[in-house]
Amino acid sequence: MLKKTIVFTGIFWWLLMMAVIIVNAQTKLGTVVIHFSHTANQQPLQFNDSVYANDFGERYTISKLKYYVGAFKLDEKNLSLGFDKYVLVDANQTENKIIAQLPEGNYHSIQFKLGVDSTDNCSGAQTGALDPLNSMFWTWNSGYIFLKLEGNSSASTAPDGRIEHHIGGYKDSMNVASTIRLADNIAIEAGKAKDIYISFNLDRYWNAASKIKIKETPVCMSPGFLAKTIAANFNAIFSIGSKTITY
Amino acid sequence: MYISAKDEHHQPSPLKFDIPKGWPKPSKNIFAKNKLTEEGFQLGRKLFYDGNLSADGEVSCASCHQQFAAFANYDHDLSHGVNNALSIRNAPALINVAWMDLLHWDGAINHLEVQPLAPLTNPIEMGESLENVLKKLKKDTAYIRMFTAAFGDAEINSQRMLKAMAQFVSSLVSSNSKYDKVMRGEAQFTDYEQRGYETFKRNCNGCHKEPLFTDNRMRNNGQHLNKKLDIGFQAISLRSEDSLKFKVPTLRNVQLTFPYMHDGHIYSLFQVIDHYSKNIDTTQTRLDPILKKKINISNKERIELVYFLYTLTDSSFVRNNRFAADHITTIKNPHHPQLVN
Incomplete structure (x- = not known):
């Protein structure tokens, strides 16, 4: 009797698994292409030459803007980035594009993490996007710089009027990895590619939940209170648009 | 000590990390993603003794971590870096590092593999950029051979370099005093x-x-x-x-x-x-x-x-030729009789 039950249970599970496999095979995949673009004062961000002003009237130029993104999700569906878990977005590149496949359907939000998980901050020498060669790793205080923004401003009190914001921190109270969630109707159709345009608005970097005045905080070079204050604006920086910004 | 270039199917020879009797297990992650091999160890040792890792070619890891001083800096309260710079802390002895979760006097380093990045790039220590170090290694045929022997192909990257160094340094076990x-x-x-x-x-x-x-x-x-x-x-x-x-x-x-x-x-x-x-x-x-x-x-x-x-x-530790600079070593590798010194 017991044996029979085991055999029947076995057959039942086998059938169920086959059903799951067949359903999976029938799921049609579409492609999503996520583009990152960067603006300041409603203009496409130009490096070094263009002078921008923040909401506090401080004028500045930008020479570097890089940040880590990862853990992309459309609704609850994780997007696989292939081999790498993170992408290092460099605003000075002509294109920052992430391509992934996912089941067709209507999605209502896109979510991603700005920063690097704590485990990946403590796992030794890494390669790819997390290679320390990318100058996004603090050598004297192990951990990744999640976002690096450098430039110049007449308002800066640092030598040569520099702006140097190296924002990171993975330890409990210093953790600044931020989950960004943007609502949008995203229809993924089988066999087709859907573009999503995510815009990084530098105006909000200075002025959102926290008021970051260049005069007061031209430099942030380590995890801690200041990094947390600046990172409080991360959520407001990003928005979703319908088309890419042309350069 | 190099593997013949003809030997294309070479696999690095695994090394066993001996935990002395009665000792705890080494720190988590030390060998989890970094398999200890003879070739990795040898590469790590060469890097450890190589002054070319510094900006002026003079300062190696071994400059401040001397074997006869149990890998501390003998008779130096502080150590000398490039351009006559002076460090701000005493060079700690590299002994049984495999058991350490945090490194440096201030506990700032969270993994042995990323530790070398600190002295390498510090302007008062080796004062070099990671980019430049890799450039120099890629030009050196001895390194091309040794990276191939340790990792299976000739690619030289920061991860491989750091893992090889971790293999050497974690092997510095003193347990025979x-x-x-x-x-x-x-x-x-x-x-x-x-x-x-x-x-x-x-x-x-x-x-x-x-x-x-x-x-x-x-x-x-x-x-x-x-x-x-x-x-x-x-x-x-x-x-x-x-x-x-x-x-x-x-x-x-x-x-x-x-x-x-x-x-x-x-x-x-x-x-x-x-x-x-x-x-x-x-x-x-x-x-x-x-x-x-x-x-x-x-x-x-x-x-x-x-x-x-x-x-x-532990005199057997400070006199162990395996931990010394390259010249007096033999590799025991039964699978590869063509190894030459």
Whole structure:
């Protein structure tokens, strides 16, 4: 009797698994292409030459803007980035594009993490996007710089009027990895590619939940209170648009 | 010592990491994603002794971590970097590093593999950029051969370099001092040493725990703030309760690793003992509770204690040719008889 039950249970599970496999095979995949673009004062961000002003009237130029993104999700569906878990977005590149496949359907939000998980901050020498060669790793205080923004401003009190914001921190109270969630109707159709345009608005970097005045905080070079204050604006920086910004 | 270029199907030979009997397991992750191999170890050793890793070609890891000083910097309170720069802390001895979760006096480094990035890029130490180091390695045919031997192909990248260095440094295990021989029943303490051991167990074992002779924790041992205003772990944790906390160093080979403390301001073991028996700054609010009461020790016990500490000297460690610069080594590799020196 017991044996029979085991055999029947076995057959039942086998059938169920086959059903799951067949359903999976029938799921049609579409492609999503996520583009990152960067603006300041409603203009496409130009490096070094263009002078921008923040909401506090401080004028500045930008020479570097890089940040880590990862853990992309459309609704609850994780997007696989292939081999790498993170992408290092460099605003000075002509294109920052992430391509992934996912089941067709209507999605209502896109979510991603700005920063690097704590485990990946403590796992030794890494390669790819997390290679320390990318100058996004603090050598004297192990951990990744999640976002690096450098430039110049007449308002800066640092030598040569520099702006140097190296924002990171993975330890409990210093953790600044931020989950960004943007609502949008995203229809993924089988066999087709859907573009999503995510815009990084530098105006909000200075002025959102926290008021970051260049005069007061031209430099942030380590995890801690200041990094947390600046990172409080991360959520407001990003928005979703319908088309890419042309350069 | 190189593998023949014709040998395309070469696999690096695994090395077993021997945990001395009765010792705890090494720190998590040390070998999890970095398989210890003979070829990886040899590559790590070459990198460790290579001055080309510094900006001026003069400063190698071994400049400040000398084998005869148990991989500390002999007779140097602080160490010399490129351009006659002087470091701000005493070079710690590289002994049993595989058991350490945090590295550096201030506990700032969270994994052995990323530790070399700190001295490599620090302008007062090796003053070089990672990019430049890799450029130099890629031009060197010996390195191309050795990276191939260690990792299966000729790609030279930062991850491979750092993993090879971690393989060498984590292999620096010292477990064959007179103390170890006594514990294994192969030798006996003299009466002085035995009484020194009793004194040690009464007064020092709280932080310098056997068998590693450190608990690898961050503690405030009652030193004054030095002129460099070095607040230690507090600068990393950003917590005031961590003021003047430094990592407890191992006492293994302590006879060879002078001068002592994070800034090397104490030159003799007797003075170190005096620090704990007389000179602790008990007014410090963050002083480790274990040290609130100064150590009460007679002059005789003080001498006996030093005799005991000398039994922690491991001459087989400081004279081990496998840990020395490249010239006097042989590789044992039964699968590859064509290995040549």
